[in-house]
Amino acid sequence: MNEYFTVADVSQVPADRGLPVRVGNRDFAIFKVGEDFFAIDGICPHKGAPLGQGFTDKERVYCPLHGWEFNVQTGACLDYPDKSLCAYPARVENGKVQILI
Numbered sequence: 001m002n003e004y005f006t007v008a009d010v011s012q013v014p015a016d017r018g019l020p021v022r023v024g025n026r027d028f029a030i031f032k033v034g035e036d037f038f039a040i041d042g043i044c045p046h047k048g049a050p051l052g053q054g055f056t057d058k059e060r061v062y063c064p065l066h067g068w069e070f071n072v073q074t075g076a077c078l079d080y081p082d083k084s085l086c087a088y089p090a091r092v093e094n095g096k097v098q099i100l101i
């Protein structure tokens with residue numbers, strides 16, 4: 001059963017980068033685009049870099065290691081579509097970012 005997990009304070013998520021977070025033994029990357037928050041799998045499928053440390057440009061994040069681009073809203077890999085990631089619904093409750101896992 002899916003449930004929302006609190007992963008960060010709103011103020012912790014930078015506007016120009018992601019934020020790596022962990023729930024249990026799973027890694028996720030949180031992003032802020034405008035006033036909205038998004039979550040995708042946190043590990044790059046190329047060589048395992050933390051996507052939450054990547055720089056963003058609107059809805060895109062660039063892997064910090066080799067620069068593959070991902071859409072933070074959908075998890076789509078823009079360089080290699082067969083390497084796309086899962087995206088997870090995110091919401092804000094009382095100043096906290098929550099993701100549905």
Ligand code: FES
Nearest residue numbers: 044046047063066
């Ligand atoms: S580890 Fe992400 S592009 Fe290589």
